[in-house]
Amino acid sequence: MAKNWSQLVRNWMTHKMDLPHDVMMDLPRITMIGQIHIYIENHQGLLAFSDSEVRLLLKQGQLLVKGQAFVIKTVLPEEILLEGKVDQVIYIND
Amino acid sequence: MKSQWIEYYSGVIKVKVSGRGVERLINRLMRDGVKVWNVKRQGTEAITFYMKYKDVNKLRAAVRTSGCKVRFLEKVGGPFLIRRLRTNSGFFTGGALFLAVLMFLSNMVWGIEIKGASPATEYQIRKHLDDMGVKKGKLQFFIGSPEAVQRELTNAIQALTWVGVELKGTTYHFQVVEKNEPEKVEYYSPRHLVAAKKAIIVDMFIEKGEPVVNVNDHVKPGQLLVSGIIPKDDGEETVPAQGEVLGKTWYKTVVELPLTSSFQVFNGNEKKKYYVKIGGFSIPVWGFGKNEYKEFEKETNETALRFLVWELPIAFVDSTFREREKVTRIYSTDEAIKKAKEMARIDIKSSLHEDAIIKGEKVLHQSIENDKVNLITHFEIIENIAEGQPIIQGDEE
Structure with a gap:
């Protein structure tokens, strides 16, 4: 109940103060260049990695990227740059 | 990614990790701040990626707890290159040594060729060159310039009129002209x-021809001494008259000598400096500091380093500063x-044939004026006064 409450407050504050959502609410920022690049910031770790599927842990839930011929170009804490052919980006909420 | 080149210098390795939970390993590396790139899936249970060689200890620590197997596939970059160079160092030292030896041998004397000398003179020259240090296997630096060799040879060996010294590559060529060449038949x-x-005739040695004057005769220039026309039973015969007619002649010399004269001499003080000259730039090697001579003469010798047939732009220079006083x-x-008398004698000798003899001398006039000695000397000389005059055919006397 308390977590929901703080979430609500944050949401309200960002709306009112015009702040970027990813900073305030620990949301992932995903940048895609066509189908070939996907750049994900603010992730919490790599769960699974294969040629056709990458699963990332987020603050809330998971992010599933599906496609072909995936190569992780760079991995940094909280940042990942993925190369290949991206078909789908799916949010999984538990 | 942005600094791939810098990473190349510090060394990059390609790692293959196999086992279950490779993702966990990557997460761990990520948290430890290990930069990892180009992660690729290889089959179901293995991935490959690149990382810095520096971070290999962090990888070890991470692998120990994960239960994955690690293999290093490629090692590229600076540290590996250096290691490979070190293992192949024998090859490089061999190459360097080869160049050094080639350079060394290029600066040696490999041959001495003497042309135009008789066997005896050639032997003498070779012996003297040996003493001077010009022989096979010697370094050219210690020999000095061809001009110096030439000077020393001409001074040391009397039989030489002239010797041309030329250094072609590693061979010294000597072109010799001897003094006593075989006499030409005249x-x-x-x-x-x-x-x-x-002159007054003192003595006569006639080889051919008919003498028409006697000893103690006084002759004038152009007067017939020996006739080339010999009377025979049937008429006469013309021959080339040959012989020496020694006559007493007289000369007068005037010598003027100042009492005080000043000239420059070296007082024996000298300072040597050595340089290595690369291109137009000289680096002093030995002999530092300025020369404190007020008046001096500078002599510079330059020996260029050779490589095979080429002269390198590197040279050894030694310069000598000699103090002048x-x-x-x-x-x-x-x-x-x-x-002044001595000078007069030298003066008269230089103007006469070398066979001439000074019979007597007499000072005619001697005075000292304006700090100068004036001396007029009269010389009595005995010399050959005969001179050839062709007989023109059909000219009757």
Whole structure:
């Protein structure tokens, strides 16, 4: 109940103060260049990695990227740059 | 990614990790701040990626707890390159040594060729060159310039008139001209001998021809001494007259000698400097500091380093600074007169044939004026006065 409450407050504050959502609410920022690049910031770790599927842990839930011929170009804490052919980006909420 | 080149210098490795939970390993590396790139899935249970060689200890620590197997596939970059160079160092030292030896041998004397000398003179030259240090296997640096070798050879060996020294690559070429070349057979056309100067005949050695004057005769220039026309039973025959007619002749010389004279001499103080010259830039090797001589003469010798047939732009330079001094010489009157007489004798000798003899000398006039000695000397000389005069055919006497 308390977590929901703080979430609500944050949401309200960002709306009112015009702040970027990813900073305030620990949301992932995903940048895609066509189908070939996907750049994900603010992730919490790599769960699974294969040629056709990458699963990332987020603050809330998971992010599933599906496609072909995936190569992780760079991995940094909280940042990942993925190369290949991206078909789908799916949010999984538990 | 942005600094791939910098990473290349510090060393990059390609790692293959196999086992379950490779993702966990990557997460761990990520948290430890290990930069990892180009992660690729290889089959179901293995991935490959690149990382810095520096971070390999962090990888080890991470692998120990994960239960994955690690293999290093590629090692590229600076540290590996250096290691490979070190293992192959023998090859490189061999190459460097080869160049060094080639350079060394290029600067050696490999041959001495002497042309134009008789066997005896050639032997003498070779022996003297040996003493000078010019022989096979010697370094050219220690020999000195060809000009110096030439000077020393000409001074040391009397039989030489001239010797040309040339250094071609690693071979010294000597072109020799000897003094006593075989005498050419002289051929004369029929001639008379006439007097060249006014003289009193002292002696005569006639090889061919008919003498027409006697000893103690006084002759004038152009007077017939030996006739080339010999009377025979049937008429006469013309021959080239040959022989020596020694006559007493007279000369007068005038010598003027200042009592005080000043000239430059070296006083023996010298300073040597050595340089290595690369291109137009000289680096001092030995002999530092400025020379404190007020007046000096500088002599510079430059020996270029050679490589095979080429001269490299690297040269050894040694320069010598010799101190010069001004010396004033003052003769006393007696000394000056003595010196003037000597000079007169030298003067007369230089103008005569080398066979001529000074029979007597007499001072005609001697005075000291304006710090100068004036000396007029009269010389009595005995010399060959005969001179050839061709007989023109059909000319009757």
